[in-house]
Amino acid sequence: MTAASTVVTEAAVKALLNEQTTVRVRPRYEGSNICTWIGFKHVNYMVEEAVLDHFRQVGMPARALYEEHGLGLDIVALDTRILHAFHMDDLAEAVVAPDTKAAKAAKAAKAGKAGKGGKGDDNTVALRVTINVERDGVVHKAVTAKVRVSLRIDTYLDSAGEVPAELARFAVARLGEQREAEPRLPFDTEDGILDQLLEGKNAYGWTWHIPYPYCHFTERLQMSGYLRLMEEGKDRFVADRGISIKTLLDDRRWIPVVPRSEITILDEAMMEEDLYITYEVEEVFKDFTYTSRMNFYVIRDGELLRTATGTIVHGYAVIRNRRDWSLENFDQRVLDAVNGDGIKGAAPRHW
Known part of the structure; x- marks a missing residue:
């Protein structure tokens, strides 16, 4: 053309x-x-x-x-x-x-x-x-x-x-x-940003330097990049709570399933910027699913700007054989981990 x-x-x-x-x-x-x-x-x-x-x-x-x-x-x-x-x-x-x-x-x-x-x-x-x-x-x-x-x-x-x-x-x-323009959040020091974002929340967070394979059109993080980060957020969160993907696979052949996910880009995150990411449990539905909110921030003009937000709904299924699985209700171990009951949690990690 x-x-x-x-x-x-x-x-x-x-x-x-x-x-x-x-x-x-x-x-x-x-x-x-x-x-x-x-x-x-x-x-x-x-x-x-x-x-x-x-x-x-x-x-x-x-x-x-x-x-x-x-x-x-x-x-x-x-x-x-x-x-x-x-x-x-x-x-x-x-x-x-x-x-x-x-x-x-x-x-x-x-x-x-x-x-x-x-x-x-x-x-x-x-x-x-x-x-x-x-x-x-x-x-x-x-x-x-x-x-x-x-x-x-x-x-x-x-x-x-x-x-x-x-x-x-x-x-x-x-x-x-x-x-409508996203409100900017002030912060004292870059080292304390994650502590500020996670304070008082049942959440996990990390800092990530945006590499070019997650971007497109030369400069900005694309939707598929955010989807990869949403998947990574789940992996990091459950590992931090002692119920990593492999742990539940080895212990009981449980795998995570996602019936719904949604995400909206609010502003732009650019190649090689530092992205501050939080994964917060918003709701646990009985003992069947839980919904987590993910927020993404960059530093702009000395303040935090949220560039995207989304939610992901997770449940668990048990592997029956190489072809079939069926949904499972959470047991107390998983409920305690997701709710943060009795778990102090590790300090926010900077990866």
């Missing part, structure tokens, strides 16, 4: 915001960490691939948007529910449906219902993704996800192209700029 007009047209943008697309997706081999089941991070990668393909199918692939117009395609919000587990080598069908006001109005009109017309005031590309998988001849709805996309104007290179008028309302100079 050499001419800008071949990348962005009025018809292409209309299709992006109104037409449904489907694509076949498979989980990556890397995501099969225990037996042949696929972890939540790689399920979200499948959602991401479906979104990227939606842009491809309407004629505006991420590469062309960046190379021709200087627009970086960034997923800035992701809310995913996992209804059925994925296995290695599963071939699934992902359906991507626009969730903008215009799409909702068109859907209502098609169904003969009253709906608000017009383009609406959406300032992100809102999409819903459903992933279906076949089991023993029956098609199951395995994943539902709500996704929001921003088109970040490239400011790193001087040769960035002009933003097409058709996409102007989705183009931002900084991720999160359409949201």
